[in-house]
Amino acid sequence: MFKNPKSANLNLLVDVPEQEQRVPTIELKGRNHTQIIGRERTPKVSLPLTAIILVVILVATAIAGTAVYYNGLVNGRNQQIASLNQQIAKDNTLIDNLTSQVFSLKTEITNLTTANLEPKLNVTEEPNNSDLVQTFPNIPVVSVPYNSLWINGSVINTGHVTAYNAGLHVIGYASDGAVEVNITVPLVADAVYGTDQTIDSLIINNPRLIVGNDIGALHFGQIGSFQLGSLSVGQTADIFLAIYHEGVIANWTVTPLWTNSL
Numbered sequence: 001m002f003k004n005p006k007s008a009n010l011n012l013l014v015d016v017p018e019q020e021q022r023v024p025t026i027e028l029k030g031r032n033h034t035q036i037i038g039r040e041r042t043p044k045v046s047l048p049l050t051a052i053i054l055v056v057i058l059v060a061t062a063i064a065g066t067a068v069y070y071n072g073l074v075n076g077r078n079q080q081i082a083s084l085n086q087q088i089a090k091d092n093t094l095i096d097n098l099t100s101q102v103f104s105l106k107t108e109i110t111n112l113t114t115a116n117l118e119p120k121l122n123v124t125e126e127p128n129n130s131d132l133v134q135t136f137p138n139i140p141v142v143s144v145p146y147n148s149l150w151i152n153g154s155v156i157n158t159g160h161v162t163a164y165n166a167g168l169h170v171i172g173y174a175s176d177g178a179v180e181v182n183i184t185v186p187l188v189a190d191a192v193y194g195t196d197q198t199i200d201s202l203i204i205n206n207p208r209l210i211v212g213n214d215i216g217a218l219h220f221g222q223i224g225s226f227q228l229g230s231l232s233v234g235q236t237a238d239i240f241l242a243i244y245h246e247g248v249i250a251n252w253t254v255t256p257l258w259t260n261s262l
């Protein structure tokens with residue numbers, strides 16, 4: 001407290017504006033003078049334009065540097081991904097090659113452990129032999145009112161093991177695609193087969209039916225057995241047979257079949 005021995009009035013004034021806070025001041029009023037005690041206000045500081053520009057440049061440089069860094073990081077990852085994709089492609093090619101080799105080895109193993117029947121056959125569709133009987137009345141041939149599919153030639157086992165249950169699967173088609181013959185016969189010579197019970201009865205009752213198409217070397221066959229046989233490695237089976245059937249055959253397939261074990 002300030003004290004004047006003569007005469008003094010002491011007033012404490014605090015002025016705080018609504019929009020800003022100020023340091024309190026003490027105003028001393030005396031007879032001869034007035035004194036204000038307090039701290040001076042801090043003057044406002046304004047940055048020069050050059051400093052502002054410098055700050056902006058620094059911030060922009062930092063942002064640009066960060067962008068360049070992450071862009072380089074992304075490019076590096078992309079290069080790694082591309083390299084990995086190339087490696088995957090190479091690995092897939094290697095896998096394909098190995099798979100092909102495995103398949104070839106399996107095929108080779110199969111060939112070494114299986115039989116293989118190779119046919120050399122002639123197949124012809126012959127009309128019924130009524131004309132033949134009339135042309136050669138002295139030939140002891142029975143007149144048959146059915147066409148026949150004649151099969152002659154040979155079948156050889158070129159495999160590495162014996163062929164069991166060996167035979168020929170014969171399918172004959174009419175011109176309209178209808179199946180006239182669907183039969184499996186053994187590897188035999190001089191045998192006659194029928195495709196239904198009526199034809200079988202005719203064959204049984206007439207045991208000297210012609211088999212083959214060469215008048216100079218007639219083959220006569222009896223009804224054949226359906227018992228399939230075996231063919232050893234390198235063995236050849238002679239085939240000479242006839243299949244009597246209904247209708248007329250325009251197309252056919254003759255396929256060897258067998259098993260590698262009993």
